[in-house]
Amino acid sequence: MIADPIRAHFEAHAATWDEHAPPDLDARLRRLLLPFAEPLRAAHLILELGTGTGACISHLRHYAPSARLVSLDLAHAMLVRARRRNAAAHLAQADVQHLPFPSANERCGFDLVICHNSFPHFQNKPHALREVRRVLRSGGRLLILHHLSREQVNAVHQRIGPPVADDVLPTAAEMHQLFDRSGYVQCWVEDAPTHYIAHAVRP
């Protein structure tokens, strides 16, 4: 029995997860990442949070062919599927609230942290944001991405019910507050009818 209800939920749904993906998911992911092609190309070390079955990995590889990419997830069953899809990926089972990496310094740290469709599930968001900030190098960037609108994401979680019913994507104002309190700069949020992007930089 898994004590963490969020982890138990994703462990249980991993086997059928990809059956629920939209048929144009790949095109949506390419579009979502396109504005960040330059920072992706320039990054040496990228961390992906909540990779699930690894849907983003090949797209991150496309934009960042020479970076070292580490993709992590809380649920082991999700990572098993991510491995099948991406044989050479660097995968890790970990909770974003306890990242298994040293604090960044002048010599090491992530250039980019990407989080697609997983931020609403982080139960202690201020803590998760501080933990991400800890491993980002100075000038490193955090991207929270969704290929659906905020309303659509929140409605999907409501429809699924517990334990994800209340896993909401914050409004732009709430996200700004979260970023500010966690010590980020250059924060902006695009809360659009087709997608959601939240961007922040570690000073």
Ligand SMILES: C[S@@+](CC[C@H](N)C(=O)[O-])C[C@H]1O[C@@H](n2cnc3c(N)ncnc32)[C@H](O)[C@@H]1O
């Ligand atoms: C909705 S799925 C999205 C998966 C993938 N990024 C995608 O776009 O298909 C959310 C993922 O976040 C993971 N997750 C939830 N809470 C987490 C946490 N605290 N730390 C790491 N991963 C987490 C879940 O296990 C799940 O695989």
